[in-house]
Amino acid sequence: MGVGATMQSLAEILSSDSGSLVLGLAALVAIAAPFIDRYFIRRRRLTFRVLYNSKIGLSPIDLHDGENGSAQAAPQLEQVARLLDRMSIVVIRVHNTGSFDIAPGDFEIPLSFTFGSRIVWDARVSDATDDGLRQHVRDGLEFFTRETPQKPVEAVKLSRVRALLPKRLAGLAAAEAPPEAPEWHGVRFARLSLKRKEKFKLVVVLRESDGYEGEISKEIDHHARLAAGRIKDDRKQRRFGWPVITTAVGVLLTGALLATLLVSWSRPGDSAQCATGKLSVEGSSAFVPIIDSIAAEYHGQCDGAAITTRATGSVTGVRALAPVDAAGKDELAVLSDGRSGEAGPDLEAKAVAVVVYTLVVNRGAGVDNLTIQQVKDIFSGRVRNWDQLRPGPSVPIGIVGRGQESGTRKTFEQKVLGGAEDRLTSDSCRKPERDPAAATTRCERGTTAEVLTEVAAVPGAIGYADVPAAKAAAARNQLGIVQLDGHYPDVTTIDAGYRFWTVEYLYTKGVPSNGSVLKRFLDYLASPTARAELQDAGYTPCVAKDGLLDPLCTRPDI
Template identity: 90%
Template sequence: MGVGATMQSLAEILSSDSGSLVLGLAALVAMAAPFVDRYFIRRRRLSFRVLYNSKIGLSPIDLHDGENGSAQADPQLERTARLLSRMSVVVIRIHNTGGFDIAPDDFEIPLSFTFGRRIVWDARVSDATDDGLRQHVCDGLEFFTRETPQRPVEGVKLSRVRALLPKRLAGLAASEAPPEAPEWHGVRFARLSLRRKEKFKLVVVLREPDGHDGEISKEIGHHARLAAGRIKDDRKQRRFGWPVITTAIGVLLTGALLATLIVSWSRPGDTAQCATGKLAVEGSSAFVPIMASIAAEYHGQCDGAAITTRATGSVSGVRALAPVGATGKDELAVLSDGRSGEAGPDLAAKAVAVVVYSLVVNRAAGVDRLTTQQVRDIFSGRVRNWDQLRPGPPVPIGIVGRGQESGTRKTFEQKVLGGAEDRLTSDSCRRPERDPAAATTRCERGTTAEVLTEVAAVPGAIGYADVPAAKAAAARDQQVAVVQLDGHYPDVTTVDAGYRFWTVEYLYTKGVPSNGSVLKRFLDYLASPAARAELQDAGYTPCVAKDGLLDPLCTRPDS
């Protein structure tokens, strides 16, 4: 088909009644493909790049250059050069380039590097994001002789490799190898975890095997498999990969769609999705921020709709909606973390998104994972100091909870504690000044943001928050750490594996909204691609999928 025929066919599609739908679907598929791949199919991204791979020192041959050879051939220098002639250094940078943290359990096959026949003599970790990461990587380094992805072999730790180094050097100086010296040909990262944007460099010192002649080998291989993720070698990245091509096609189709919609919107009667009036959305302090963002996007398309948002707490929101009369029923909607026990039969609930929560601690606590029983022991007062749960210095535990109006607290009590939180004993979160004899030091804060601020400020504090807010706080303040629960990282992908601290966000209305009201149009907008994209970008899973059906998590009895 020639260019003219192609343009004619495109014009016919655009002029048809289904033109906008065809273009919209095509653009959505083209532009969503790389994002679905990145954030759903292969969400986690780990990249590496070999920065240096060359020999150490001088070749003995290079010490002679003809006429000046005798002047430069210093015996000591030549002997040193010969010692180093078969030695090489490899430097590899490893970087979490994705938008998600990578936990050890995310690796189906741990990341490892092999160096052909070259033998590993020493290794070190440098240029890590922080000292904690450097120590974590060093502790997990393993060295092995031969390995395949199907048959991993047992490795030895860095301390063993370095303990043998003096013997190797002594043997090298004496021009002989140590008797029965182990030979390691690869390095493996056991239990590697990287938060997003964290990186480090691995430096490996290698030597060619005895009997090798010729140039230094440059061979490097890698093995790894990342569940729901991708590991890439930065040296092999193509300038125009399929994500760039599909996105470009999507942009072109989107341009054609916008042109069609502009013409369509200019016709009378085509703004039925908009309404004029006011609407207040109140309730969950955890979910109000993203709802405010979606409301602002809706107002950008429908400037006659005035939507305000206010964080009052899930329970308080539902209580405020219950007495609303028929004349104001379309002017108030409330957000609740999970189904509300305060809702009567005249209130209607719409599932909006899956909300996953996380326990958070101040880094002085010295833990990054807890069991449900340990959490219950902490909140009941049976465990009052972190040294009861891990080796190290004593750090008193301060509990930062939410008030009784909080849906997040309700979810925490139901899903994790299996009962009510202890009473309020502290205002400062540092000591139980309200009751010095109390078993716990427990304070309360009114919003998720205030809980995270307090956890960052109080050494040894523990609290809870929705995962998007918790991750943002951890990225913003190094004193806040996200905690695994029962070995599961807090993420929607671990819910089916047993992660328990999650719920569904509901939007409650007083009965069914009237047709043409701002509330009705806004509820419809929450199921639109634009609103779903906002939810996903903020770290939530929309309940209404692209096909218009409810996500299975939003229909589960325990949601």
């Protein structure tokens, strides 16, 4: 099926009851997903935001201005400037933005922050929701250094950090490092608990490590894992994150569902209008299988209707309908591939679907593309072996055709050959036993299925069938589908020049009576359910969704 037919089929399905259910479920899932994630899957939410990350900015002189800065400053000022020039402050806000309290046991990995090459000198907790939270966070603060093989992780409390702060300042003032001055690179919140909506700020004083050159580093990393929750950097939260996108998609799907329902409510119902009685649908062996499937769907909704199908051939079917009297006119309908020359003025034709046909060959033929002229040469006997059309081994050509009652044969003769097929020369399809001197081996079979079976079984055989049946046989690796003049057999290539196609008609004797099974079934053929069934089978419905005929079904030559 081409892209256009696929999209049309999708539109039909979405407008059906099952499609509305799919749209409704998709909309529900899209809208509910963020709420399920927030309240059930990752119900705990902890966010943090770096509010400030910069130098202290209190240097009394400019160390980097050699002419007017430190060169003219008093030694004491220069020493203070060197101390402040490499110090920075970071302010981080931590906030429980979820709908559940967070307990210490909820952290699989405690929340911690590291600051690149900078060393922690001091820290404090401020702007807490209440004093109790401030003290709780302060008591749980831990300061640690990077772990190396020579230096395992060491964690100390805030009191230890502040106890060493005077020694650090004194050492810098004296231009010498204090003895045993440890370096802490990170801050960790041990045993942190936050009630919903609680928040606080962490203020950290940092200094670049000795030997660092260049501008103050602003690197900040966090590390944590929260069971059944998530921890997010508030600065990196996108304006259009996945919850916003899924909710928007859900709203759009809901709108599509409402529009679909409004359209459905504004037109006649898709459910079958049931009637009681019997109906026989006969004719085209190519199209009877799909009508049989649609009839089974109709019967599933209307068990009082008895619909039977029989593949008799298009011509035979129309001939059987012609003598039907008024009493039985609503009990027989006939399928014909294309308009029938057998139909009299008292027969009514209803266009059902576009039927595309294809030539099929046995795998041993070794071809997948023929020109119209080559097909004419084959069926006239001018070309008798496949080695006349392609390089390779000699493989005699055998023709498997349909009988005079076939609408498919009529379409093939009109659209491809431009004349009648040659005479019957074989019953076996393997040799011309009817006429040993005949130029071609040509047999006939009564149904599409029989043609496909013979083509698959006879080496070098060629025949023709409707595309859906041919594709099903090709999928079983029994035969090959042939392009005509470079056009693949599909409804989308018709306007490009593909010729082997027609319209399937359903003939009735006059206008069906209101309330008859025939009338109800004809109406059902235009329903979204029947149209979807036709499309799934590989046919293009003549009645479109808007109730108008497809342009292909209105052409005068079909």
